[in-house]
Amino acid sequence: MSAPIRTLVAWCPDWPVVATGSPLDEPVAVVFANRVVAASPAARSLGVQRGLRRRAAQARCAELVIHDRDEAREVRLFEPVVASLDDISPRVEVTRPGACAIVIRGPSRYFGGDEVVADLVRSRMGEVLAGRTDVRVGVADGPFAAALAARAADPVRLVESGAVSEFLAPMRIGVLERPELSDVLIRLGVRTLGSFAALPARDVLARFGAEGRGAHRLASGLDEQPLDARLPPADWTVAAEIDPPADRVDRVAFVARSLADELHQRLGREGVTCVRVAIEAQTEHGEELVRLWRHEGALTDAAVADRVRWQLDGWLNGSAATRPSGGIARVALVPDELIPATGRQLDFWGGETEVDERAARVAARLQGQLGADAVMVPERRGGRHAHEQLALVPSATVELRGRSLTSDPEAPPWPGALPTPSPTRVLRNPERVEVHDATGRPVTVNGRGLLSASPDRLVIGGAKPAITAWAGPWPVDERWWDPGGHRRQARFQVITDDGAARLLSLEGGRWWITAVWD
């Protein structure tokens, strides 16, 4: 087994925070799907960690400024930083926004040693970053070890060739970033990469399958998967001409999606997946733009499409220095490093299944066509009103495959929530309505929650249906501590002689229809 390729990884800490444009000495957090994904050092010192819920983070640090994650922006701002390395190595690959890797053997020979290259990388990137954040550089055998070296760097860390397993041994098992696997391992008493690597490889494969084997190889200082020695033949490249040339991302994004699909299918037929893909673009003036993207694990079609879109966004909307002079006329995806596809075992009971896969794919496709807000999925929230208990969030912000949304049976009920059955239509914009008593006067509720008279008739526009049954008032007094969000309302269930059942709300002396059972 040959040693992995010697790699340099340059890492800008807290890139998602830097990309928001906020200074790092202020408490800032970036959240995705309600979880903190990155926090500024100032926020971290106050206890805001990755993985916290938004509310919990705010509880730890009240003045925390929260931004939603915008990966396209992260890539766009990272592109000039990566471009500054283009004359050190022609093949700079982006692992994710904020981290990039180069194969260092060639540059090292040319510039005279790993250390020289590392310093050069640091100074080049530092110039572009202009003090927004610092750069850490790690050099080791293989991208996994190099990335960990960059994390341990201050500001440069070189791990000698052949000393990788000693370097990795004391690391916590969590650095594998496989939560399910490391959770089991920790419970088995395997806490460091060294003790994991000491387990016999065949036993790990037998117990944890292909994923466990990959993790074991990483922990032992090897490549996760032995590379497929086949060089991808040229005709595996997928390309599309764009006519007329596109200068806006949304026009190219659709092409990106179909190219990613095509690449995925082509590789699938050959029984391989790719871990690195080159995104190539040609402008109408003949400029060639190339960027390599690597992914831990395998690049799925959705992941490729995202990266293509981000990259094109980075080129088209980047700084004036790197922006191409014309629109993009051709986009190509070149699968670069291939590994045999081990396939994913689809779960028999729940979990990921093929129907999930199909639905997730159509959701992504429709989102590309109709916009992110056009395809939503429910998410559980808390609240006493029908529209609060379940909220709709864009489907792109959650993982649709193998999702579970079961309610917590132990969760206490919300005081003041309405009893089942719930209304089938919850009006987004409540409809104004008048409620009259038998004498034709408006019905009111006083400060003690007492009705002025029995409701007798609804006045909806021109119609005046008689009320045949009703119950209420059910008062709620919400957020009384918050002057902006304070709401005080009384709710009623009302059936009229046309057979319709409605939920009415009396707020500030006005009646509204807020929901309907139809």
Added chain:
Amino acid sequence: MAAAESLPHIIDPAEALDDRRARLRLVADRVTPMAFARERTLPVLPELVDLLPGGALRRGSVVSVNGMGGATALALALAAGPSAAGSWTAIVGQPELGLVAAEEAGVALERLLVVSPEPSSWAGAVAALVGAVDVLMVAPFHRVGDGDARRLTARLRERGSVMIHAGGRWTPGADVQLDVAHSEWVGLGVGHGMLRSRRVTVNGGGRGAAARPRSSQLLLPGPAGAPASVG
């Protein structure tokens, strides 16, 4: 001994031929390349079995749901059966649909997409969803062109999804037509009580196997939100 009896020379040749034919038929059944959409069905809640021909939703069919007071609840109840059995459901163009009511009816929220296209892209969005999700709940507020409606119907047949169309008529004609003929709430008094359940009478009709008139009484919603049988 059993082995001796099965030796070919003591078996009647005609019998042997029949036996072989039977085996051949079995093999033919097993290697049939495809099953027609109409032969495959999606399960529905037991309370709704009486309303549908064959007691299930036939794949590739259009079910039209109408009537004052209960059409939406009936549409949700129809979607609940397949959803609970593992199918994905898409709600198209009804952003106000009560999600809590959907959950109470039995729709699995983790397999639910809520798609809100503009009227101009409505047909395209529905066409993309056909085949990717098993059940589509649509209630277009705009007029769907005859051509679009016909194409969607054909696509449903081909891909085997079921479309539940609420409110108004589906121009090419629905395979199953369900109407809430009568509905009456239980539990709410004058100044007391609360909405507990609704007793509805649903009349069913349609084309082909569904043409025979059907009628059924049920609680929609029942006390727990899910449909329940009367009595």
